[in-house]
Amino acid sequence: MERTKKIGLIVYILFLMIPIYWxxxxxxxxxxxxxxxxxxxxxxxxxxxxRRIFTEAGWARGYLNSLIYVLMNTVISITVALPAAYAFSRYKFIGDKHLFFWLLTNRMAPPAVFLLPFFQLYQTVGIFDMHIAVALAHCLFSIPLAVWILEGFMSGVPKEIDETAYIDGYSFPRFFVFIFIPLIRSGIGVAVFFCFMFSWVELLLARTLTSVDARPISVVMTRSISATGVDWGMLAAAGVLTLIPGALVIYFVRNNLARGFALGRV
Amino acid sequence: MDWMVWTLPSALFFTTIALILVGMTVWEVVQPSTFRRGLLPLKTTRGDRLFIALLSSAWFHLGWLGLTDQPVWYMTIFCVIWLAAVLRWG
Amino acid sequence: MNKVENNRAWFLVLPVLLLVAFSAVIPLMTVVNYSIQDILDPHTRFFVGDEWFREMLRDSQLQSALGRQLIFSFSVLAIQIPLGIAIALCMPTRGIWVAISLVLVALPLLVPWNVVGTIWQLFARGDIGLLGVTLNSIGIEYNYTRGSTAAWFTVLAMDVWHWTSLVVLLCYSGLRAIPDAYYQAARIDGASRIAVFRYIQLPRLAGVLTIAVLLRFMDSFMIYAEPFVLTGGGPGSSTTFLSQHLATMAIAQFDVSRAAAFSLIYFLIILAISWVFYTIITRATKD
Known part of the structure; x- marks a missing residue:
C-alpha cells in the first residue's frame, strides 16, 4: 500500500515538473x-x-511593481479579513450566511466586461496606474478566500480562551492582537500564501489598471516578446524568471503551510 | 457619476433591490425568522427564500426573453406574484 | 461550536463589506446600465431595454460557446476532484518529505496565468515541444494548432496540470484534521481501506471539497488567459470558451452593450450553478 502511494505521488510530481523542466x-x-x-x-x-532580458529596460521595475501590489493586497486582505473571520466564527448575526455567499460571488464576475467599469471607476477616484488600484481590485478575490480560511482556523480555537481573557480584564482589541492572533499564526501563514498566489498570477486586471508607473512583470514580459517576434528562447527565459518569486514564496512559507495544514483547518 | 451611464429603469431597479434588502433586515430585527420547510424541497429561512425567489425571477426573465417575443413586463408582473408566493409558502 | 447571537458582529465585518462593495457593486451597476442602452460614444446613448438580451440569448455562436464551456468545466471537475483526493491520500504525513512535496505540488499554482499558456505552448508544439515531438515520433498524429480534438485535450491537460494541486492542498489539509483516534477505532473494527475512506475520510472532506468544487468550477468557467496564449481559441472555434468570446466582443469589437448583456447572463449562469453546488454540499454535511 505504502509503495503504491509513493509511486502515485512521484508520477504526479513528475507530470508537474516535466513541462517546467522543458x-x-x-x-x-x-x-x-x-x-x-x-x-x-x-x-x-x-x-x-x-542576458538579453536583463539588458532591456523595464524588467527590474516590472518585478518591483508586481511585488508592491501583491504585498499591498496581502496586507489589506489579511487586516480586514481577521476581524470579519472572527465575527463569522464566533457570532450569529442577521444575514451572515448570505453575506458569506455574496463575498464568494465576487469571484464569479466575468472580467472581460467588468474591466471597463473598473478602469473608469479607478480613474474617477484618481488611483489609476497606482499600485493600490491593482491591490484593491485583487481584494475582490483574495478577501473572501482569506475570510474563509481564517474562519476555519478560528473555529478550531476553543471559545473558553476568549471568555477567560475577558474575565482577566482584557479589552477586545488587546485580547485579539496579543492572545488570539498568535494562536492562529499558521492559519495566517496559509491565508497569506493564498492571497499572494491569486494576486501574483492574475493578469487581466493588473494589465488594465496600469499603464506606465505600475506596470506588472507579466505585461513587461509580453511586450518585450511581441517587440522581437516569436523568439522561443527568450520567451522561455522570461517564463522562467516569472516562476522565481512564486517558488521563493512557497519555499519560505513551507513550514507554515505544513503546520497550518497539519492543524487541518483550511 | 456620468461614466456610469445611469438610466431611470436601472436606477429604479437598484433602488427597489436596496429597499427590499433594508426592509428584510428591519423585518428580521423586529421578528427573527426560523428555519422551516414549505413547498420548496429544503429548509429555508426568510432570507433564503428571498434569494431563491430573486434568482429564479432573473432566470424566468431570461427564459421569457429567449423563448417569446412578448413584452418583458408581463414576466415582471408574474415575478412580483411569484416573489410574494415563495416568501409566503416556500 | 455554539455561536452567540450578536448583531454587533456586523461592525467587525464592516471593513470587508465596504472594501468589497466598492469594487464589486459599482462596476456591477455600471454593467447593468450598459446592457440596456446602445452606447455610441460617452455622450450619445439610447435606451433600448431588453433588445441586447433577446439578441444574445438567441445567438447561435454564443450557445455553442456555452455548450463547449459546460463540457469543459464538467470535464475539469470530473478529473481534478477525484485525482486531487487520490493524490492528497498519497501525500506523506510526517518527516521532511511533507514540506518538499508541498513545495513541489504547489509550484504550478504560482505560475502567472499567461505563463502557464507559454509553458504548455513550448511543451506541446510539434516541432520544439517534448510532448508534441514524443507523441508524433511514436506514431500518433498530434498537432494542437490544427486538430480541434488535440487542441481541446491539450487545454484540458494544461488545466489539470495547473489546478489539480489546489484540490490536493485543500484535501490534504482536510485529511490532516482527522484525529488519529478515528483511524484506531476503524482498525479495531477491522474496517477495510474503502470503508475507512467512505465513512471516515470522505465525510470529513466535505467542507474543503465544497470550496474546492466551487473554486474550480468558477475559475474553469472563466478560463481565459491560458487558452488565449496556447491556442488563441482555435483551431476554428474549438477552444473558444465563454470568456474569450466575451473578450473578443468587448475589447476587439468594442461592442460594450452587447457584451454587458451577455456577461450578465454569464454571471447568472455561474451564480445559479454555484448556488446549487453550495446548497447541496452544505446541506448534505449538516444532515
Whole structure:
C-alpha cells in the first residue's frame, strides 16, 4: 500500500515538473538549437536569453511593481479579513450566511466586461496606474478566500480562551492582537500564501489598471516578446524568471503551510 | 457619476433591490425568522427564500426573453406574484 | 461550536463589506446600465431595454460557446476532484518529505496565468515541444494548432496540470484534521481501506471539497488567459470558451452593450450553478 502511494505521488510530481523542466531546458539554448536539433538537455549551454532580458529596460521595475501590489493586497486582505473571520466564527448575526455567499460571488464576475467599469471607476477616484488600484481590485478575490480560511482556523480555537481573557480584564482589541492572533499564526501563514498566489498570477486586471508607473512583470514580459517576434528562447527565459518569486514564496512559507495544514483547518 | 451611464429603469431597479434588502433586515430585527420547510424541497429561512425567489425571477426573465417575443413586463408582473408566493409558502 | 447571537458582529465585518462593495457593486451597476442602452460614444446613448438580451440569448455562436464551456468545466471537475483526493491520500504525513512535496505540488499554482499558456505552448508544439515531438515520433498524429480534438485535450491537460494541486492542498489539509483516534477505532473494527475512506475520510472532506468544487468550477468557467496564449481559441472555434468570446466582443469589437448583456447572463449562469453546488454540499454535511 505504502509503495503504491509513493509511486502515485512521484508520477504526479513528475507530470508537474516535466513541462517546467522543458521550459528551463529551452531557455538555456540558443534559438538555432531550439529549432534545429531536438534534444532533452541543452547541448550548447548559454545564458544569452537571460542576458538579453536583463539588458532591456523595464524588467527590474516590472518585478518591483508586481511585488508592491501583491504585498499591498496581502496586507489589506489579511487586516480586514481577521476581524470579519472572527465575527463569522464566533457570532450569529442577521444575514451572515448570505453575506458569506455574496463575498464568494465576487469571484464569479466575468472580467472581460467588468474591466471597463473598473478602469473608469479607478480613474474617477484618481488611483489609476497606482499600485493600490491593482491591490484593491485583487481584494475582490483574495478577501473572501482569506475570510474563509481564517474562519476555519478560528473555529478550531476553543471559545473558553476568549471568555477567560475577558474575565482577566482584557479589552477586545488587546485580547485579539496579543492572545488570539498568535494562536492562529499558521492559519495566517496559509491565508497569506493564498492571497499572494491569486494576486501574483492574475493578469487581466493588473494589465488594465496600469499603464506606465505600475506596470506588472507579466505585461513587461509580453511586450518585450511581441517587440522581437516569436523568439522561443527568450520567451522561455522570461517564463522562467516569472516562476522565481512564486517558488521563493512557497519555499519560505513551507513550514507554515505544513503546520497550518497539519492543524487541518483550511 | 456620468461614466456610469445611469438610466431611470436601472436606477429604479437598484433602488427597489436596496429597499427590499433594508426592509428584510428591519423585518428580521423586529421578528427573527426560523428555519422551516414549505413547498420548496429544503429548509429555508426568510432570507433564503428571498434569494431563491430573486434568482429564479432573473432566470424566468431570461427564459421569457429567449423563448417569446412578448413584452418583458408581463414576466415582471408574474415575478412580483411569484416573489410574494415563495416568501409566503416556500 | 455554539455561536452567540450578536448583531454587533456586523461592525467587525464592516471593513470587508465596504472594501468589497466598492469594487464589486459599482462596476456591477455600471454593467447593468450598459446592457440596456446602445452606447455610441460617452455622450450619445439610447435606451433600448431588453433588445441586447433577446439578441444574445438567441445567438447561435454564443450557445455553442456555452455548450463547449459546460463540457469543459464538467470535464475539469470530473478529473481534478477525484485525482486531487487520490493524490492528497498519497501525500506523506510526517518527516521532511511533507514540506518538499508541498513545495513541489504547489509550484504550478504560482505560475502567472499567461505563463502557464507559454509553458504548455513550448511543451506541446510539434516541432520544439517534448510532448508534441514524443507523441508524433511514436506514431500518433498530434498537432494542437490544427486538430480541434488535440487542441481541446491539450487545454484540458494544461488545466489539470495547473489546478489539480489546489484540490490536493485543500484535501490534504482536510485529511490532516482527522484525529488519529478515528483511524484506531476503524482498525479495531477491522474496517477495510474503502470503508475507512467512505465513512471516515470522505465525510470529513466535505467542507474543503465544497470550496474546492466551487473554486474550480468558477475559475474553469472563466478560463481565459491560458487558452488565449496556447491556442488563441482555435483551431476554428474549438477552444473558444465563454470568456474569450466575451473578450473578443468587448475589447476587439468594442461592442460594450452587447457584451454587458451577455456577461450578465454569464454571471447568472455561474451564480445559479454555484448556488446549487453550495446548497447541496452544505446541506448534505449538516444532515
Amino acid at each position: 521550459l528551463i531546458n529551452l531557455s538555456l539554448q540558443p534559438n538555432r538549437d531550439i529549432m534545429g536539433s531536438f534534444s532533452l538537455y541543452p547541448q550548447n549551454l548559454t545564458f544569452d536569453n537571460y
